[in-house]
Structures are given as C-alpha cells and as structure tokens.
Amino acid sequence: MNGPTEMPIATNGDVVLVRQKVRGLAAEIGLSLVDQTKIVTAASELARNALVHAGGGRVHIEVLHGARRPGLRLVFSDEGPGIPDLEQALTEGWSTGGGLGLGLSGSRRLVDEFDLVSAPGEGTRVTVTKWAR
C-alpha cells in the first residue's frame, strides 16, 4: 500500500508538508491520537533541525510491518556541519541557535526508537520509529 517516500526539507513550507504526510500515515496505521501527535511533533523538530542547523536535508518515510503491529519509521538526513558532541546536543536546554534546546532530547522521548548518527563535517542522520500499540 504505502511504499517508502522521500521528501525534501528545504523551506518552512516543506516542514509543514512533512508534518502533514507523517500525520496522515500515523493515522492510517492506527496510531492513537496521542501517539500521532507525538510522532508529528518529533518530525517537526527533526525536520526543522535539518533546515535550521544544516541548511536543509531530506526525510525518508517508511511504514513498517512488524510481526505484531505496524510502525512508522522516519530517517532525517542532511549534509550540514554535523554535531561535534552528541551528548551535549541531547542535553535539555542546550542550543547553539537561541532555541529552547529541547527538540532533540524531546524527540527522543516522543518516539519508541531513536538513533542519532553525526560527526563534524559528515552531516547528521536521525532515525526515529513509533510503533502502534
């Protein structure tokens, strides 16, 4: 039914489109309203991080068919400056851009699986997964 899709993240408008796409799929695979809102919010944070901190990137969106329940996996990637200190970046309140510094750490709590790969000069890739309950 829903093959994997890839969406660009180059403008604020793109962030809105990503959010809409994720909301649609989250509802389709039967996530609860709370879980829909959580994955949409995480998508919003990670998309904007790619836009703001890396000058743009893309998201790969995939519906997973687990043995017992479906899930939604989002892979955000960019070729931006990368994150020198992952632990620091995941610290609540740490921001290099005058934000609240809650996007990354908060997203980790909003999803079931969270994976952050980044190194200076090598861009950033964040993979998040939310499973239906």
Place this chain on the structure above:
Amino acid sequence: MTVPDEAAKRRIVDLFLSEEERLLRRWTQLSGASPDELRDLYQALRTALVDGAGDFADVRGLLAELSRARVRQGHTPSDTARMVFSLKEALYEAAEADGGPEALRGFVWFSQLVDDLGLYTFETYTAAREKIILDQAEQLLELSTPVVKLWEGIVAVPLVGTLDSARTQVVMEKLLQTLVETGSEHAVIDITGVPAVDTQVAQHLLKTVVAARLMGAECVISGIRPQIAHTIVTLGIEFGDIVTKASLADALSYALRRSGVEITGAERARIAVRAERP
C-alpha cells in the same frame, strides 16, 4: 533531394551564429520577451551548440529559471511557451532567405530541438505554478488570525494552524496593538486549532506572553487538548507561571474574575463567548 545530416546541422548552426543580431531582433519582436532574457538564452544555446557538443543542461537551467520568474511575474503559460517557440519562426526566416536544402533540412532538426526546450519550459512553468498555489493554500490555511475583543478589557486570539516565525510575528504585533487600542489588561491565546505544539511554537507563545506582560497585560493560554498536553510534557517544555485553561470559556471566566467582574455561573461566561465570536 537528400542532404547529409551533419552538413544540414552545420549549415543551420552557422546561420544561427552569423545572423545573431537579426535573429535576436526578430525573436524579441515575435515573442514580446525582454531582449536581455533572450540574449542570455541565445548565449546559452550558442555555447551548447558550439562548445557543449549538444549538452543543453545549462540551457535547461536557464529556461527553468526564466519560467519560474515568469510565474511570479504573472505571465500566462502561452506567453512563456511563445518565448521559446518563436525562435523557430525567427530562424525560419533566416533559413528561407538562405534558401539552400541544407539550411531547410537543418531547420527541421533545429526546430525539434526548440520543441523539446519549449516543452521543458512549459513543464517547469506548470511545476512552479503548482508550487505557488500549494504555498498559497498553506498560507491561507495558516494565516487567518483575528484578534477579537471578548469583553471590556479582555481580548482573545484564536490560533488556527501552524505558527511559523513570520506568522507569529504578525500575531504578536496584532495582539499587542489590540491590547493598547482597547486598553485591555487580559489576553486569551487559544490554541485549540493548533495541530501540534513543538519547541518553536512554544517559544513563540512564551515570547508573546512576555511581551504582553511588559505592556502590563496578563495572558492566559487556553485550548490545550489532551494529546497536546501529553506531547508538551514529554518534550520537556515548561510554561512556568503562565496560566493555562482547558477551554476558551474557562479562560474567559478566569479573566473576568481577575478583572473583577462578578459571574454567577459558568453558563453566562459561555454565552458571552459565543455572542462575541462570528
């Protein structure tokens, strides 16, 4: 009458190059496009035909740029297509004047090339226009922000849609201005219509509340739905000492109480809200 392909191509390209000034003049007349745009296109075509060994990537890039610009300037699609296609007519006149079989045969080849480029232009034009329509729809969806006076001394902004920086700026200014104009000391920011509150939205809300405070007004945030409350807490956002209420009606009755209005029952507050909303 058969003419070898290569000779035909060479002849028409020669004509294209040697007739530069006349071609450009006719092309401008026929297309109604600006001479500068056409000159750029001509240069790109010349490079592709002479040095580029038929690589039209740059020409396409330029055409894409031109058609996007034309969408923004409000040119029609046929106008835009004519910009490219009219080169054929201009070149045909040169080929006819030459009269030789190579030139005419070469013209057929050249006009296929122009057709391709014309279609490409048309496609980029359509894509650009679709994008603009989409953007506008988004903005419309996300842009209606009335500030309404709920009661003497109490104003409200029902937020609907996503809060990006630009829009928040508008909302904030409008709210602050209305506070001054109406001499209100209470503002209710209702987020029932906001689909998700992420860190950016939260930060914008917090800033608005602080700015209102600096003007001596107190804000109440209402309409935080359960799933949003859940998400806000999980994200780790703290609203500090900002008063929040479940519904706009609750926020209004709170603000009324704070401004010293007697309320005998929640019923009345709710009726007041309805009466003030369009």
